[in-house]
Amino acid sequence: MSHTHESTITHLTETEIEQRLKQHGYRLTGPRGAVVEAVLGHTRPFTAEQLVAELADGPEAIGRATVYRTLEVLASVDVLTRIVSPDGHPSYLSGAPGHRHHLLCELCGTTVTFTACPMTDLIAELASDTHFEIRDHTLEVFGICPACQQAGRV
Amino acid sequence: MSHTHESTITHLTETEIEQRLKQHGYRLTGPRGAVVEAVLGHTRPFTAEQLVAELADGPEAIGRATVYRTLEVLASVDVLTRIVSPDGHPSYLSGAPGHRHHLLCELCGTTVTFTACPMTDLIAELASDTHFEIRDHTLEVFGICPACQQAGRV
DNA sequence: AGTTTATTGACACCTGGTATCACTAGTGCT
DNA sequence: AGCACTAGTGATACCAGGTGTCAATAAACT
Ligand SMILES: [Mn+2]
Ligand SMILES: [Mn+2]
Ligand SMILES: [Zn+2]
Ligand SMILES: [Zn+2]
Numbered sequence: 160m161s162h163t164h165e166s167t168i169t170h171l172t173e174t175e176i177e178q179r180l181k182q183h184g185y186r187l188t189g190p191r192g193a194v195v196e197a198v199l200g201h202t203r204p205f206t207a208e209q210l211v212a213e214l215a216d217g218p219e220a221i222g223r224a225t226v227y228r229t230l231e232v233l234a235s236v237d238v239l240t241r242i243v244s245p246d247g248h249p250s251y252l253s254g255a256p257g258h259r260h261h262l263l264c265e266l267c268g269t270t271v272t273f274t275a276c277p278m279t280d281l282i283a284e285l286a287s288d289t290h291f292e293i294r295d296h297t298l299e300v301f302g303i304c305p306a307c308q309q310a311g312r313v
Numbered sequence: 314m315s316h317t318h319e320s321t322i323t324h325l326t327e328t329e330i331e332q333r334l335k336q337h338g339y340r341l342t343g344p345r346g347a348v349v350e351a352v353l354g355h356t357r358p359f360t361a362e363q364l365v366a367e368l369a370d371g372p373e374a375i376g377r378a379t380v381y382r383t384l385e386v387l388a389s390v391d392v393l394t395r396i397v398s399p400d401g402h403p404s405y406l407s408g409a410p411g412h413r414h415h416l417l418c419e420l421c422g423t424t425v426t427f428t429a430c431p432m433t434d435l436i437a438e439l440a441s442d443t444h445f446e447i448r449d450h451t452l453e454v455f456g457i458c459p460a461c462q463q464a465g466r467v
Numbered sequence: 468a469g470t471t472t473a474t475t476g477a478c479a480c481c482t483g484g485t486a487t488c489a490c491t492a493g494t495g496c497t
Numbered sequence: 498a499g500c501a502c503t504a505g506t507g508a509t510a511c512c513a514g515g516t517g518t519c520a521a522t523a524a525a526c527t
Contacts, residue, residue, distance in 0.1 A: 186493050186504060208483065222507035227484065243401045245451050248483095262439055262447075271443055277435045278454075285416055285454060289425055293416075293456035297399050300432075300439060302447035340473060340524050362514065376476035381515065402514095 170254055173199060176238050183236050193219045194229040203268035204242060204250040242299060264304035324408055327353060330392050337390050347373045348383040357422035358396060358404040396453060418458035 171179075176195050177187050185191070197213055207230055214221040230251060233239040240252045242261060252261070252270060262271040278296055286293050325333075330349050331341050339345070351367055361384055368375040384405060387393040394406045396415060406415070406424060416425040432450055440447050 184504095188493065188505060190506065206483090211483095220507090223483095224485080224508090225506060228505085243397060243399060245397060245449065247397045247401050247403050249401050262443060262445055264445070265448065271439075271445070273439075277432075278452075281431045282454065285425075285427075286456075289416060290459040290462075291416055291418070291425070291456040292462060293454060294419065295399065295455040296453065298432075298452045299450065300436065300447060301449040302440075302445040305444040308444075308446055338473095342474065342524070344475065360514095365514095374476095377514095378477085378516080379475060382474085 171199075171238055176233075179236055179238060180232070185232060185236075190219060190221045190225050191229055191232075193217065193221055194226060195233070198233065198239065198251070198253045201251075201253055204252050204263065204270060206248070206250050210251075243297070244299070245301070260298045260300070262300040262302065264307055265301050266303060266307040269304040269306070325353075325392055330387075333390055333392060334386070339386060339390075344373060344375045344379050345383055345386075347371060347375055348380060349387070352387065352393065352405070352407045355405075355407055358406050358417065358424060360402070360404050364405075397451070398453070399455070414452045414454070416454040416456065418461055419455050420457060420461040423458045423460070 173192070173195055176199075177192065180191070181187060193214060194210070197210055197217075207227055210230070211223050211226045214226060230239065230241075234241050234251070238253065240259060240261075241249055242252060242263075243249045244263075258276060259272050259274055260276065262273070263269070276298075278298060282293050282296065285291065327346070327349055330353075331346065334345070335341060347368060348364070351364055351371075361381055364384070365377050365380045368380060384393065384395075388395050388405070391411060392407065394413065394415075395403055396406060396417075397403045398417075411428070412430060413426050413428055414430065416427070417423070430452075432452060436447050436450065439445065
């Protein structure tokens with residue numbers, strides 16, 4: 160496998176995440192813990208509404224607003240990445256802090272994360288050509304994973 | 314300016330667009346024409362709701378559903394590009410058919426379109442490494458244009 | 468002109484998300 | 498342990514953006 164990508168994700172434990180929240184001045188509450196636990200239960204991208212549904216069933220009955228707020232907090236503390244797909248629907252991916260890009264299977268959600276940003280050269284070139292001050296970029300790749308190809312799900 | 318990008322956009326006239334619609338089996342209706350005219354009035358990205366508002370005022374009073382439907386049709390016929398920004402809000406850009414990427418000013422919406430896709434190499438590499446069948450990708454770049462920098466709007 | 472069929476738009480509906488605000492519960496201090 | 502302070506919670510109402518329905522309309526074809 161080349162240097163431009165990797166699928167290993169930093170697997171944070173619940174307590175590590177809660178440490179990190181505390182370090183950023185956030186309190187350690189019951190509902191927050193429940194959301195973190197639910198988030199860790201996902202290895203594939205999930206939507207906010209999915210999490211809302213899961214947690215509405217659970218024993219603690221976490222409210223809608225809390226789920227959305229907590230996702231925002233977790234993203235701001237870099238234990239969660241928010242990916243907006245081309246159709247405009249955002250989903251979340253746990254355990255991926257920092258600047259990353261992804262290759263996602265359109266059928267099963269399997270995700271390959273790549274850490275090396277292939278955009279650095281292009282960005283430098285664009286900046287010097289257009290005199291824009293470049294601040295941000297989006298780059299996500301979509302396709303069908305080997306397993307889904309095999310299964311004839313293609 | 315290098316070969317990787319360009320700001321020239323194919324400027325289609327109203328009649329050319331309507332020809333194109335007809336070629337794809339769409340009828341040439343009054344409301345459709347009004348939407349096309351309104352779209353051509355924009356050189357910068359605009360939202361669907363903006364267009365709905367503009368056309369609600371106009372003499373023809375085009376309905377909400379029609380505007381959305383027509384945007385979809387125009388995008389499918391490649392006279393319009395739909396861009397989803399990182400916050401998930403879609404906007405439309407006229408006169409940009411085909412596979413393109415954009416550099417957008419976050420303040421004034423000035424857009425530089427680049428036609429050469431910088432992703433082709435990366436995609437080939439990703440495909441051979443991961444055995445994904447790669448189908449699609451998003452790539453948009455955001456920043457501040459020279460004019461906005463000058464104006465101290467930064 | 469008449470027939471066919473795509474298109475229209477009013478309307479109701481929906482999903483995903485936010486603002487409000489009285490209440491609850493962590494946290495730090497003593 | 499008790500208290501004060503403030504962050505966090507969640508019910509509720511609300512909102513934006515967008516979609517489905519369906520009877521009425523108007524292109525297109527003959
Ligand atoms: Mn990057
Ligand atoms: Mn491309
Ligand atoms: Zn798959
Ligand atoms: Zn600008």
